[in-house]
Amino acid sequence: MTTDTSLKDAIDQQTHRGFLAWLISRQIFWILLAVIIAIIAMMLLTKTFATPQNLFNVTRNFAFVGIVGLGMTAVIITGGIDLSVGATVLISAMTTTIIMHAGLPITLAIPASIAASLLVGLINGVLIAIVGMPAFVVTLGMMSIARSIGMVMSNNALIYEFGPDQAILFSIGGGSVVVGGLPIPNPLIVMVLLALITGFALRWTRWGRHLYAIGGNEKAAVLTGVPVKAVKISVYMFVAFCAGLTGFLQTGWLGSVTTGFGTGLELTVIAATVIGGASLAGGTGTALGAVVGAALIEIIRNSLTLLGISTFWQGTFVGSFIILAVASNLLRNKDTGE
Amino acid sequence: MAVLELANIAKHYGAITALTDISLTLNAGEVVGLVGDNGAGKTTLVKIIAGNFHPSEGSISLDGQVVQLHGPKDARSKGIEIVYQDLALADNLTAAANIFLGRELTTIARTPQEAELPFWQRKRGWRLFMPEILDYRGMYKKAGELFAELKSETRPRDLVRRMSGGQRQAVAIARTRLSNPKIVLMDEPTAAISVRQVAEVLNLIRRLKEQGIAVVLISHRIPDVFAVCDRLVVLRRGRKVADKRVADSSPEEVTGLITGALQSA
C-alpha cells in the first residue's frame, strides 16, 4: 500500500548525495590524501624512508600521539578540552618508575600508573561537570599541578633503573610483534586496538551518542535525560586513561624518565585531532580522524629529519598545515552554503 | 476518570506565594490551554506538574492515585512528558537520534520502555553476553513510525540542523510519544514559528489528542488556544481566575481575564 512504502522510504532515506560528493566534503579524506602523497613522495625522494627500521620508528612514535588523540577526540566532541594530558603522561610514567625502581613487580606498576592517571581525570571531570568550571581553566590549572607533582615524585632526577621487571617493561613499551616478517611495534598494536574500540564506542554505543549530543546542545542533553555529568566525568577519565597508557608504554620504550616527559604533548595532540576534523566547538570528530591526524604530524617530523631539515621546523610545518586544513575546510563549506 | 488531578496546590518561596489554591483536572484526550501573563504562575504550575518543584500545599493525583513526583525523571516514568519551548534538540544529530536521546535502543534495550530503565534493571538473560550496541535500524524504524503517526513529513535520517521550525516541533513531539505518555505539557510551542507551521503544530497536538493523550498547552497566542483547546485555564497572580470550555468563552473575554480587566469568570 502506498502509505507503507512511503513510510519505508522515509525510514530508509539517505541524505541525497553521492558517495564521491560525501567523500570530498570530509576533511579527513583530504588529510588522508596528504598522508598518502607524503608517503609516496618520501619513498621517491629518499631511500631511507621505506626501510623497515624507519617505518618501525614512525609508527611507534605516532602511536603515542594517536593513543592520547583518541581520548582527546572524545573530549573535544563534547565541546571540552584537556590541556593536562602531557602532565598526566608524566604522572603515569613517574608512578610506573617509582614503583618499579623500588623493586616492586610490574603487575603492580601497571594498575597503579593507570589509577594515578584516572585520578587526574576524575578530578578534572568533577571540577568541570559538577562544579561547572570552564574546561580550559580546570585543565590548565591541572596541567601545572600534575606536572609539578610529577617533578616532586622524581625529585627532579633522571631515573633509568627499573628493578627486577625492567626487561618486561622494556619489552612491552619498546618491543614488537613480528607479523609476516615485519616487526609491528607494540604501541602501534595498542593504538590500533584502542582506535577500533573508540571508533566502535563513538558510533555504536549510547555513550558515544551522548558525547555528540552534549557537544551539539548540552542543555538539550540534560533535558532529555542524558546523564550529562556522568558522561562528562567519564570522558575526562577516558582521556586520562589514554594518557596513562601512553605514559607507561613510553617509559618502556625510552627506558628512562625525566621531568620533561610529555611536555607540550597536549598541544601536539590537540593539533592532531583538529587536523583530523574535530571541531573545538564540539559535536564533531572521529576516531579515525585522530589517528590520521597523528600520523600526518609524525610523517612531517620524520620527513624533515630524512630530508636533512632540522626537526625544529616541525612546529612550523604542523601549524601551517592546520591553518591550511581548517581554512580550506571552512572555505569549502562556505561554497556549499552550509 | 481524570488522568491528572491537582487539588488545592499552593507554592511558596519563603514568604512569597507564587501559586494559591490551584485545582485542576485533566481528562484523557483533552487539550487544556494554560494562559496568563508573564509571572502569573504558569511556569511554576508546569514545573510542579513536571516534577521540578514540590508543591508547598495540595496534592497531585494521577489516574485517581495521589502521587509524589520526585523530579522530572520520575514524572516522565509516570507518564508525564514535556515539550520545552526551545525544544531541546541537538542540531548536529539526526531526527531519530534526537527522539531517542537519553534512551537509545540497543541490543540489550530492545524497546523504548526498556531503554528508559537504568541499565542494571533491564532484562538481560542470554543477551547479557552481547555487547550493548546501538540499534540504528530499530531507531530509524520506530522514529519513522512515530512521524507517520503524527502525519509529519520529517525523515528520521535528516539532520535537525537542516529542518524547518515545524519539523523540529514534530521531532520534539515525536520524542514524547516514545514512552506512551498520558500527559504532554507543551510550553509555548507556537511562539516563534510562521503561520503555516503553527497550523502544522496545532495538527500535531490534535494527533496527540486523537490518541487519547491529555495535553496542557501553555501559550501566549490566544487564537492558537482557541483553535485547538477544549478547555482553558486562566491564571492571574498565582490564582486560577477561570476554567471553562473554549466553546463558552471568547478571545475578548480571555484577554480581559489575563490582563485583569475582568476579575473572574
Add this chain to the structure above:
Amino acid sequence: MLDSRDQEAPARPFLKLSAVRKTYPGVVALAGFDMLVGPGEVIGLVGENGAGKSTLMKILGGVTAPDSGTIEIDGAPYAGLSVGGSMKAGIAFVHQELNLFDNLDVAANVYIGREPRRGGVLNLVDEKQMRADVLPYLKRLGANFAPNTPVAKLSLAQQQMVEIAKALSVNARLVILDEPTSSLPLAETDKLLEVIAGLKAEGIAVIFISHRLHEIERASDRVLVLRDGVLVGELAKAEIDHDRMVKLMIGRDLKVAYAAPKLGKGEVVLAARGIRTAAYPTRDVGLELHAGEILGLAGLVGSGRTELARVLFGVDPLYAGTVTLNGEPVTLRNASDAVERGIFLVPEDRKGEGILLDLPISENISLPDLDAYARSGLVVPALERVQAEQSRAELGIKAPTVTTRTGSLSGGNQQKVVLAKWLAMQPKVLIFDEPTRGIDVGAKAEIYRLMRGLADAGVAVLMISSDMEEVIGVSDRIAVMHEGRISGLLGRAEFSEENVLRLAVGKPLRQAG
C-alpha cells in the same frame, strides 16, 4: 500645514524601493520588490518565514546589497547601503532578539557605535554628555530607569525601550520593529503600541513586522504582504483584517468565480451511510453525492474528512456502514475495487500518493489502467503516448513532451497529470482532497474550471478543502464535518464563511432573521 492637509498622499515618500532583487545560490529571496514608505506612516509587513522579510531588512540595514534595483531615501538614490549609511540615512532597527549588551549600561547601549567623543589620541568616550543626551529620549518613552543603569538589571519591556530610545536618538526617520512583541507579555504590548503611535505623531515612519496579526491590525496604516520574495498584497487601513492577511500570506488569495452547474442536480450516484473510520471509530458519518454536482466537504483539519475520502476510495478499512454506487451496494476492500467502479481520488499528498515523480507523464497517466494500453500482455508505449498527448491538449498540461519526468513539472501541472490519469478512465465519482494546495494562482483557476467541466459532464465531484474561499466559490453544496460526523449541509443560499465556520467548530447555525 495647510497644503499638507490637502494632499492625499504624502508629498515625498521617505523611502522608495523599486524592483529590488536579491538572490542567494539556489534561492530567489526577493524578486523585484517595490515599496513606498511615507513619513509618519506605520506599515505592517507580514509574510511567512522565508518570504523574504529578513532579506529585505538586511538590505535596508545595509548588511547585504541587492543584486539589482534601486533604493531611494528622501529622494537620494543608493545602490546599496552600508550599515553606517543606513543609520545615517535615518533608518533604525529594533531587532527581534534584543541586541543589547548586558555588560554595558543604558546610555552606552543607546550610543553604541556612535559615542560622543572627547577626542584626543585615544578617542575617549564622553560619558557625561552621553548620559545627558539619553535622558530626554527615555523621558519621551515614559521610561522609569536612569541612563547609567546596567542593562542586565532591566526587564524585557524596559530593554525594548532602550532599543527604541536608540532608534529615537539617531533621529531616525524610519524605525523598523522586527517582531518586537514576540517576547513581550500581553500587558506590555499595549505600551509598545502606544509608543508606535507616539512615533507616528512625530512624523517618524514605522515598519512593523510581526506574526501577531492582531497587533498588526491595531497598529498599521497599511499592510504589505510578502510571499516568496514578491509583494503579493497591499491592504489599506480599512481593508486590514486578520483573514485577509493570512490568505495573502499563505497564498490562497484567489477570488473564485462561481459557475452554476449546467445540468442541475442529477441522480444520487454515491451514497455512504453509517460509515465509521479509523480516526473516529465511534462516530457515524454519511453523505449523498449527486451526478453533476460539486459537493464541498469543509471542516477543520483532523475532523475526519480525509479519512472519509480514503474509506470511499477503499484504501482505508471500513469499520461499519454501507456504500452504494448508483443504488447498488459495493464493497471497497482496496483501491482497485474503487477504481474498477469509477471512484477515483486525487489525494492531498500529491507527490507522495498522487503521482510517481520519477516516471514520465505518459506512464503516470497509463498506470491505473495498463490493460488498456497493452497488446497481448505487453504495454505499448505508443498507445500511452497517444493518450497522454490527448490529455495534455485537453487539460492544458504545460510540459515540453509527454515523456517529460513528472517531477520536473510545476505543482499545478502535476495535479493535472493526476487528473488526467483518472479522466482517461471515465470517472463516475471523483474525490479531490485539497486540490489546490501549493499550487499557484493561475493553475488553480484552471483546476476549478476542469472540476466544473467534469461535473457538467455528469461526474459526481466531492471536494475536500480547508480553503474557505475555494469551498464557497466552487461548491454547489457544502457538507461540513466536525469531529467525525457531518455537522451540517448548506445549500448555496446559506453559503457564508460564518456558517461554515460555526458548523466546523460544532456550533449550531444562527437562526436567520
Add this chain to the structure above:
Amino acid sequence: MNKKDLGLLALIVVVGFVVYLRNPAFLGPQNLANTANLIGLFGLFAIGQGFVIITGGIELSAGSMIALLGVLFVDLVGAKGVPWPIAFAIVMVLGLALGLAHGLLITKLKMQPFVVTLCGLLIYRGVARGYTADATAGFPFGSEYPGLDFFVARIGGIPVSVYVLAVVAVIAWFTLHRSVFGRYLFAIGKNEEAARFSGIRTDVVVTSAYVICAGLTALAAIFFAMYTRSVQPSSQGNFYELYAIAAAVLGGFSLRGGEGSIVGVILGTILLQELQNLVNLLGIPSSLNFAVMGGVILIGVLVDQQWGVFRARRRIAEAASVREERIVSSE
C-alpha cells in the same frame, strides 16, 4: 576599582605579609626590585592578552612569539650588527604583523582563535629553533651596546620595565575603559552579531585587539631578551601565554568575553609573581612552583564562580521580594 579588584588586592597584601613574616628578605630592596621587574615584563603582555580575551578570543602564541622575536632581536643586534633602534623597530613591526595575521585569519577566514594561535605557538617556536639551529642566541662576549642598558636599567631603584608597564597600563586603561575602541571591545565580546548590527566594524576591532596584543608581546620580548641577555630558542617564554591567561582570569576576565579590567589583569600578574617569589623564598621545592600556580588559578576561578552563583541567588531573592511588595500593595 570594583569589589573583585579590592578582594584581589587584599589577597596580595595578606599573602605578602605572611611571606614577610616567614622571610623578611621578601621586602628587601633587591628582592622587591627583582620581583617588580618581573611584574613589569609579564604585565606587558598580560595586558595584551586581556585585550584579546575581552573579545572572547585567546592568544596562545605569546610564549613562542617572545622566543622568536627575542632571538631575532639579539641576532640582529649581536650577530648582524644592526643598530639597536632599527632592530627594535624591525622586531616591533614584525610583532604587529604577526598580530595582524592572527586577526585576519580569525576575522576573515572565521577560524577559531584557539586553532589559529595554537598554530602560531607551534610555528613561531619552530621558526625560532630552526632559524638558530636550536643554538642559544647571545651577544658577543664583552661587547657593549650603549643605550641598550636602558632596558635593564633602574631609575631611582625601580626597574625601567615598571615605568614602561605603568605608562602602558595607563594608556591601556583609558583605551579599554574610556575610549570608543574599548567600548567596542566589550560590546563585541558580549554579542558580536549585535555589535555588527550597531554599525561597529567588528572585523577591524577584533583584528586590532590581536595587533595590540602582539605589539605588547613584542615589546615584552625585547625586554625579556635583554633581561636574560641570551635567548634559548627552545625554552625562552615557554608557557608564558598560560601565565598571561592565568593573570587575566585571576583578574576577573571571563574567557567567554565581555568582562575584565586592566586593574584586574595587573593585580593578577602581581599575585602570580608574588606566589612565584613565595615559592622561592619559603624554600618550597621549585618543582612545586607550577602546582602553586595551578592551584591558585583553580581556586581563584572557583571562588569567583561560587561568588557569582551566590550573587545570582541573592538577585532572584531581591526580585522576588520586589514582586511580593507589588502583590501586597495591590491588594
